[in-house]
Amino acid sequence: MGARVTGGDVPGRQHLLRRRDVRRHRPVARTRGWTIAQIDANVVNWLSTFNPHTILLHIGTNDIYGSNPSGAPSRLSTLLDHITAKSPDAEVFVATIIPLASFDVRTYNAAIPGIVQSKARAGKHVHLVEMYSALTTADLADGVRPDAGGYTKMATVWCNALQAVPAASAARRRPPRRPPPVPARGRQPVAGAAPRR
Structure with a gap:
């Protein structure tokens, strides 16, 4: 399991949503086996x-699994702030x-709705x-990671969540992060670009 900063993929089953529209769903960072603090860094x-x-x-x-599971909600809140x-x-x-075979995740999970609600009340786009x-643990391949059926269930939940937020499912283009093109000699300069000398 892990985090994914993405345009719409599912951890562990990266191909599920990417097939639908490669142009809109570009993976950015995929982590597996990282803690919240490592991702935050x-x-x-x-x-x-x-x-x-x-x-x-x-x-x-x-x-x-770590030495300070009770601090995980605070680390999640800090990560969301960043x-x-x-x-x-x-x-x-x-x-x-998701449930784990050998560890109880319910205390951590119980803290997540309050963290998300506090960010949303502050005007953040957090869902x-x-x-x-x-x-269930029957959907786990090794007691931690889902089997194929478990990943399919996760994909359905992600898809439903994305579709429930119109801004998330709408294709929005952001301006590119590159300087404007320099016009060729003899052509009109691009609006806002400095003239060539």
Whole structure:
């Protein structure tokens, strides 16, 4: 499991949504086996580089295994602050994490709705995705990661969440992050471009 700063893919099953429209769904960063803090340490650079429109987070599984699982909600809140500060127009979808065979994730999951609601009340484009109830431990291949059927269930939940937020499912083009083209000699200059000497 992990996070994905993306235009619409599902962690672990990257091809499911990408097939629908390759132009609109461009993966930016895919992490598997990372903690919230590790993702947080990199997210500002990723967002600066790729300027995503949609961000899907199924995050916290590796924190549950770690030495400080009770601090995971606070780390998630901080990560969301960093994401929404750097990419204020991005639609951020935060999922509750799926059940694990050997660890109880319910305490962590119980904190996620309040975190998401506090960000949304502050005007951030943050949305809750209820993923926990979509799978059971019978959908896990190894007690942690979903099997093919589990990933299909996750894909359905992600798709439904994206479709429920019109701004997330609408194709919005952002201006490119490159300087305007320099006109060839003898042609009219591009509006806003300095004339050539």
